[in-house]
Amino acid sequence: MISSTGASKFPDNKGLIEDVFHEIRTILSGILSSVELIDLYNGGRAAPEKAGEKIARQAGAIKSQVIELEFLLQNVRIIQHILNDSLNFKRQPVKIQPLLQDVVEDDRYAHLFSRWVRFKTIGLREVGYVDEFLIRQLLLNMLFRIQRNSADDGTAELQIVFEKEFFELKAVYTANAHDHSLSSSIKSLASESLQTFLDQRICSLIGYVAELHEGRFEITALPGGRIEMLVTIPYDVN
Incomplete structure (x- = not known):
């Protein structure tokens, strides 16, 4: 779902x-x-x-x-x-890969998140038009969500893929049984409870930032209590 x-x-x-x-x-x-x-x-x-x-x-x-x-x-x-309808949103030319690597390697976050993150380059695109502050915060929202909501089973991963026309952030983790929004197994949730989980309000902030960049955000319940978050953002402004 x-x-x-x-x-x-x-x-x-x-x-x-x-x-x-x-x-x-x-x-x-x-x-x-x-x-x-x-x-x-x-x-x-x-x-x-x-x-x-x-x-x-x-x-x-x-x-x-x-x-x-x-x-x-x-x-x-x-x-x-x-x-307040006062968000100062500006897409400017930014070197995407160094931007995202700087977040992961920042002294404040490296000890928390670097073990989860994998970078993969498919396209050779170097510069994209993004709001640097909002993209940094979007990545941190995904990483902190993994930290708060994933089981300590060593399988959490966030893969950052640089394609030819867009970059993608894909997080996969096992849901924590102590997360108040879900049970120990996603598969056991009734459809109403699952929808409540999928529509958690804080995810709307990730989705909002992705949509501002003409991208998309999806969160999916996978078999075996696994959760997938996916953000796709194009490099260029249409």
């Missing part, structure tokens, strides 16, 4: 903003818990080396959560401009 979303189906402001702020509250709760644990380790009776290991682990968790919080605040910024 496939669902496509985009500019023509952008959701109401209340629902989408509530989705994003729920994620922000979750991150802030995680940061607070990590800080409280660090305080506990500092004042505890554990051996100094053990306490140091635990503090370092919690500090790493805080760093990751702050990185995701910054990403989500950029989502809020984009959503507010969309809802």
Whole structure:
């Protein structure tokens, strides 16, 4: 079953903003818990080396959560401009492959996502006309979605393919049984529940950005609880 979303189906402001702020509250709760644990380790009776290991682990968790919080605040910024009809969308000539590689290799994200990403070049096209900021955020939305919603089975992958006339971002992962929007097996979902999953509002932001670029976004439930997200964007402006 496939669902496509985009500019023509952008959701109401209340629902989408509530989705994003729920994620922000979750991150802030995680940061607070990590800080409280660090305080506990500092004042505890554990051996100094053990306490140091635990503090370092919690500090790493805080760093990751702050990185995701910054990403989500950029989502809020984009959503507010969309809802206010003030989004400054400009397609300009950009070297596509270096742009997407820079996102994956960025020090903030490399340790989180680089193991999932594969690049494949079919066409020789170097420059495409895109809005650089929005394309970066689109890729991050796909990567953070994998991080939040995929099972830890080592099979998640996001392949970035550069064709002759377009580039494609294709993510495939196994759905996490703890994701509140779905059960442990996509196949067991009733059609109404599956549609709820496929139409999750945050996916509309990915679809909106793809459609602005005259591209398309699809999310598909595959057999065995697998999920596929596909974004296709042409290099040129029609």
